Amino acid sequence: MGRLQALRLALVLVLVFTLGLASAATAPAGSHIGYMWPVGLSSGALLITPRRWVPYVAALLPALAFATFAIAAYPVEVAAGYGLGITLEALVARHLLSARKARRQRLLDTDDFGHYLLACVLAALTGAVVFGVTAALAGFGVGWEVAIAAFTTHLASELILLGLFRRPIGPQVGYGTTERILAWTTTITVTVLAFTTTQVPSLVFLVIPPLGWVAFRAPMREAMYQLVTVAVISSTLSKEGVGPFSDPYLMRLDPEFQHLPQQAFLLACAMVTIPFAMAVAMQRRSADQAMRERARSERLVQSARGIAIIGTDDLGRINLFSPAAESILGYTPEEVYGQSTRMFHTDAELARQARILGVDPTYVSVVRAAGQLPPGTATDWQFVRKDGIARTLSTILSPITDDLGRFVGYVATGDDITDRIEAQEALEKALKTERRAVARLIEVDQVKDAFISSVSHELRTPITNIVGYLELLLDGVYGEPMPAQVDAMARIDQNSRRLLTLIDDLLTLSSLENVDQRRSTGEVDLTEVITRAMEVVRPTLLRRELAFDVELPDEPVVIVGHAGELERLVINLATNAVKFTPDGGRIVVRLLAADEHRGPVIEVQDTGIGIPAEAGAQLFTRFFRTDDAHAYAVPGSGLGLSIAKAITDKHAGEIEAQSVYGEGSVFRVTLPGTAVRRVVAS
Template identity: 45%
Template sequence: MRLDPAVRASGLLAVLVASGILAVHSAPADGSVIGIWPVGVASALAIEAGRRRAPYVVPVVLVVAVLTIWQGGRPFDVALGYGIGIAVETAVVAAVLLRGRAGRPPLRTDADLRRYFLACGAAGGVGAAAGALTSWATGFGEPAAVALALGAAHTASQLTLLPFFMRLPQHGSIASPVERAAQWGASLVLTPLVFYPDQLPSMAFMVVPLLAWGALRLRPLEALAQMAATLFFAIVMTSSGRGPFAAVPQAFDLSPDTRGVLLAAYAATCALIVVPLMIRVGQHIVISREARSQRDKVQSIVDGATGIAIIGTDPEGRVTLFNPGAERLLGYSAAEMMGRSARVLHTMRSVVDKADELGTTRNYGSVVREIARPEHAGTQMRFLRQDGVERVHSMTLNRMVDDLGTIVGYVSTSEDVTDQLRAQDRLQDSLHTERQAVEQLRELDRAKDAFVSSVSHELRTPITSILGYLELLADGSYGALSPPQATALQRVSANSDRLLSLIDELLTLSRLSEDGLALSSRAFDLREVVQEGYGVVAPAWEHRRLDVSLGLPSEPVLFVGDRDMLERVVVNLLGNAVKFTPEGGSVEVCLEVADRGVAGPEIHLDVRDTGMGIPTHEIQQLFSRFFRSSLAQERAIPGSGLGLSITRAIIEKHGGVIDVESVVDRGTLFRVRLPA
């Protein structure tokens, strides 16, 4: 459980004050620097405060630094210069590590490591610059020596202390309990042996392998703690005049501050080894976990694909993977196939046939190399089951290559498609039979159309002759007619006209079906066509109680097409509306040019009535030849069922469409849409 932020901040501040005082007091009295002042703790305090509150920490750090350095015996102006440098360092480190982040900055990836190095290097540079400027301004020490000592000390402090306050890799200890005990024991024994004697040659390097061992095998925080403990002991021993670094200034007649520079360099070296190794181990563990997860996922998929045979081999073709799907489809167990050549799954005949199909050499290796090409994915290959039955598989073969491009094996995925191919063959046979039947029906339809056309032509001549004689009889050319005779003659004439109209419709429909109807193409005013069609149908409602209206635009509606055929459209639609509208109803004809915006203008011819309507389920059949609505049949309304079929054919030949909206017992709207 983490402590309250205020408690953590207070604790860090107390550590900063105490360690700052100890650092200054442990520095050589005749030196010009302040030992390894804990600037890393100051940066940690800013990090703990967070990005928004870090600026408020900087003045506190400034005050603590100035007071601890001044209290340690350094002149106030020197303490002020060093303190300002420490405060600026703290601000720089916080800015680098907290930029764009909330909470503690991470130290888990190479990018995090680069940012960590940048922050520590920038801090060391600021410390060196502040030391040099302070020395130059106050005359306290040599600027170059002070810059070197402060830069090294502050860099080491940041490198060793900052990781404790960053988000480290979250892996546990790789080492066993025995190895951990041995590693810690070796560190605890060797560190005093290295840093306590002052007469032996320097053996400080001997501790570094132990720290690297810990970075590779221990938990990250544990490895850092081991490094910190080692460095703490080294600082204590060196400050007490013991160890390999304490006697260097006297032995080589160097500045007393050299001792601190060497100690800081040693601490920085340890951190530069431990921290990157710790991060690399963390990355390796994360990658290993992801790889295991992916491997398990792939294995689950492979094992779960019971309908697909997945077979893996080494470069020589020896089986290394044989999934449950392969066991089910081929009859072999995985144990039987492991290490055997995949060649046993194919007969020589199948290999030769495939080689001929692919145009390659007739041997197994050549066929494998050719099938592995991407363009042959999904190729069909015959597989031999353990029971000797040969089955056709849809197969894809892929090469597996390593980072250097070397082939390390092959993976084959295949699916048994034998039954599908048989079903496909049966389907092809059925389709062929159906095509023959359809062609026969078309022949019958063409024969029917030819018959209808021929009969219609043959009927038209005698009907025309009959109508001629009827006119002569009606005119009294063969004598006066009695009233009953005149009535009978009118009925015969009306039915003859109706029969002639039906013959004309059959002939027109036949020509439309055969695409033999030649349409004229000339410009005209559609208003005149609608007006003329309206006039043709007018006698049909003269003696009925119908409200029939015509709406035409004031401007000409120019159109290029067949005038007579479009007039026939008007006559058919208006005639149907009048025929199917009961007494007291209304019929409306309207011609207009509709503006469709970006799509451009369109001509609309609407014929609306309040008649009996059309059932919704019959609307789709309305334009079929000889179709008549069930309501028309129930109410015995005469008609051939050809008018609307002819109407739609004429409209479509003019590049238009016809729409229908209808409600039973409420009426119908036919809308003809033609290109403007």
């Protein structure tokens, strides 16, 4: 447990004792439950406690609760029973809220809220049963009345206080300091006014609009804070005998039930504020994600310098013209928007394509036939530039459909292969004495073909989805965010990330294999390299149940190398371990300092699914993925380990993998000892 986490837990436990004692000691006369005992804080304390420390905190809670009731002069057996009930209630809440493998799950959607509400209800019910049984056995009040009163107050406490320990999110949109001050002032003022008069009971309903406004405008956590503030003010004033819930008629009720209307009011506030704030946060998140995806899609199109991308609507009119298309064809986007792609092809080219496809030599027939080819099929088309020069592009034409399957246009991705075709024609005329040069060019060409084929296969579907769904958003097909829109944006995100990762890996591998590229090297501290790499990897662990440890020597370990490449090496090995280690496993990244027999060693050890023996020989081969990677649907392009191998080779090191299939793996990188020096800290 970290120091900050321990301090936070200690503060919560102090609040549990302090507020619990105040609640028990100042309970209304005749009450047997401890008015508004902060049971929600007890549940929250267990929720933020690391798993291995839960038994210790769970053992401390009944002692704290017992002390609060005992000091308040409750019978010893009642104090003990109530302490047990509060602890059981907290354990039930923690168990239910941790059942989805994300210990402090965020309130992202209605399913999360339903799960949260169910956990609060069942936890409060558990506490109420124990309180009722304890009261009945000890003759301390009427058992069923104590149970009802405890259930109502505990449910209000769980709903309001436990929400502070969750992870509600929602970007702040236009909510400035002035509005925040006004919102807090209004909420506090209205609450105080509503609970200082019994002449106009209906004023209490004026508390809900300010809470609703904050839920609508402010970040969700601030709405939770205001809800807690309303609960504290209303409970304090009601306990002091003022406000609409201290009416003489209510005071004639059984002591256990006198303040139930006020608790019901707090439940109503919680059931209005929390779902409303969550719904607004969902909409803000969706809108923010849409904007980010739109910007990312635009950057992707802008960065695709080697591939021309042309999009059309359902009538074939151009509505997307990438910078690469502008560079290859010589037109500006303004010159082609709204025009038909027919402008790029001659009658002779349409006739040639018609013969290949076996259709009538009309533009519509040829385009329809090309769009019906198997996905990913590339055909060579001649495009006429603005200056009249013909260029040959290897083109993939893909139809775009919306989520209802309706055709909305085409997207064409084209690679300018004119120079390649001319080079091939020249090579065919070369003399036999140039076989070595020709063989080299063919080898280069084959590598290029493999690169283009792989990238085109991975690029086609993401680009189609990105452009298709982006057009739907821009054309206003969707209104306010709905499930279909969320699904569309999720697809955009998934495909964009997949594409960007693949392109980045390919470019990195290409850079490492380029013998002519100059590299800047210098003294690098491997402890700092691993520390920076872990900062990149740790966000991928937020929704995983993995133990992740880093073991570094006390002294710096300095080698001569390239800091960025070494950081990428560690990131790739650690990310690979995360991907292939199921939840509940453990990953250790360690650095072993150099000794007299070897240089420094970087190790990444996991308890994952392991590597089959037959796959060991191909493990560091480009694009190689084991059968288990496909079977477990582990994402990736098969380039991570090949990049790690290339970086190791660049540093004259050795990389090896040891694995026991089904039990885990160890990847070990040994760097040369001659390039290492130990630095003693001053």
